[in-house]
Amino acid sequence: MSTGSWVVNRLIGDGSHQNRAGGIPRGCVTEIYGDEGCGKTTLALHIAKQALDAGQRVVYADFEKSLRTQYKYIQNIGVDISPPNFLHIEPDNFEDGVKTIGLAMAKLAPSVVIIDSVTTMLPKAAFDGEADESVQVGLHAKLTGTWLNWICKRLARRNCALVLLNQMRSVIKTDKYDHGPKEITSGGKAVRFYSALRIHMLPGEKERVEEISDITGVSEKKAISQTVKVVVEKNKLDMPFKSGPIYIQFGHGIDNVMSMVELAINRRIIKKDGSFYSWKDTGSDLEFRVQGKQAVKKHLEANPEILEVIKPKLQPSRDDVEMDNTLRELETKKEAGTLTADEKEELRSIRKIKGLPTDDVELSQEDTEDLKELESAIDSKSEEDAEEKE
Numbered sequence: 188m189s190t191g192s193w194v195v196n197r198l199i200g201d202g203s204h205q206n207r208a209g210g211i212p213r214g215c216v217t218e219i220y221g222d223e224g225c226g227k228t229t230l231a232l233h234i235a236k237q238a239l240d241a242g243q244r245v246v247y248a249d250f251e252k253s254l255r256t257q258y259k260y261i262q263n264i265g266v267d268i269s270p271p272n273f274l275h276i277e278p279d280n281f282e283d284g285v286k287t288i289g290l291a292m293a294k295l296a297p298s299v300v301i302i303d304s305v306t307t308m309l310p311k312a313a314f315d316g317e318a319d320e321s322v323q324v325g326l327h328a329k330l331t332g333t334w335l336n337w338i339c340k341r342l343a344r345r346n347c348a349l350v351l352l353n354q355m356r357s358v359i360k361t362d363k364y365d366h367g368p369k370e371i372t373s374g375g376k377a378v379r380f381y382s383a384l385r386i387h388m389l390p391g392e393k394e395r396v397e398e399i400s401d402i403t404g405v406s407e408k409k410a411i412s413q414t415v416k417v418v419v420e421k422n423k424l425d426m427p428f429k430s431g432p433i434y435i436q437f438g439h440g441i442d443n444v445m446s447m448v449e450l451a452i453n454r455r456i457i458k459k460d461g462s463f464y465s466w467k468d469t470g471s472d473l474e475f476r477v478q479g480k481q482a483v484k485k486h487l488e489a490n491p492e493i494l495e496v497i498k499p500k501l502q503p504s505r506d507d508v509e510m511d512n513t514l515r516e517l518e519t520k521k522e523a524g525t526l527t528a529d530e531k532e533e534l535r536s537i538r539k540i541k542g543l544p545t546d547d548v549e550l551s552q553e554d555t556e557d558l559k560e561l562e563s564a565i566d567s568k569s570e571e572d573a574e575e576k577e
Contacts, residue, residue, distance in 0.1 A: 191233030200425025221388035328375025
């Protein structure tokens with residue numbers, strides 16, 4: 188299931204180990220954790236939007252009871268919170284919450300269940316005072332581990348994804364020579380073991396613009412977006428420990444266009460000249476030259492046809508390392524004059540993806556006939572296989 192973020196999908200992968208776009212696995216547990224204000228709820232809402240857009244149902248267990256204050260933000264992201272496709276529950280304690288989630292999974296058959304957050308899933312005993320301090324030690328972790336053991340057996344059966352939002356807590360150390368971690372996630376170690384995917388979000392720098400405040404009437408720097416570093420700490424689908432930045436626009440959610448702009452600049456698809464950024468398509472009259480990254484983003488949003496031309500160059504169908512190695516091999520063969528017809532076609536496609544000229548690798552009439560013979564042979568072989576299966 189897509190996360191709604193182009194970068195996060197690529198970091199998670201699809202199991203091919205080639206940096207292709209994937210998403211959170213259905214039938215498994217995904218943990219998203221980090222400090223306050225790093226975008227955990229924003230990413231969860233984008234996951235919910237992807238499910239709702241596909242006509243599926245979402246259960247959002249709001250133990251923090253904070254979603255009610257963010258209805259305007261939810262609308263800006265594009266999440267339709269109207270029932271029955273979006274069920275918003277606000278449990279008071281751990282026991283009531285897990286019972287409600289179990290009933291919702293059985294009756295509504297949702298594709299994703301989001302819990303915000305594991306830290307606030309406090310046992311009923313912590314509120315009622317039924318247990319003293321000695322009994323409450325580790326009670327939250329024990330209940331969480333027992334519940335995860337129960338629900339994981341039902342996730343795969345119902346093809347449902349469980350997304351756990353978790354917070355960081357400081358570790359109280361009694362020995363100054365203890366070199367263990369200073370921070371840890373709540374819920375005990377069971378959450379880490381049961382999770383097929385663990386996404387760590389680290390807040391970064393905020394982008395600010397100078398403007399006159401409507402409140403004070405003086406010039407102030409207003410924060411408009413924030414860079415968040417995403418690290419896939421555990422990944423049972425693809426290669427783990429991949430990281431990359433995402434951009435969250437305050438009031439609007441994850442900014443995929445800015446991520447593409449940054450990648451296009453890093454790959455020199457968009458040329459940088461001081462504070463000016465320019466781009467020109469060799470095959471058409473599309474071009475622009477603007478000042479500042481925000482201006483580039485606004486220009487691409489206003490001209491989606493330019494974004495459609497740039498996208499294929501940013502999202503290659505194969506791994507970049509593999510593609511670069513293949514390109515070097517084919518270029519060597521081209522210099523030696525030993526390229527076959529299909530190798531010419533492959534070199535031409537790779538150059539097109541990377542934005543390089545393809546005029547010197549045009550296919551001759553003989554090469555075109557060879558390719559047609561190869562395609563007809565493949566088609567006939569496919570028909571023979573189909574007849575054998577029948």
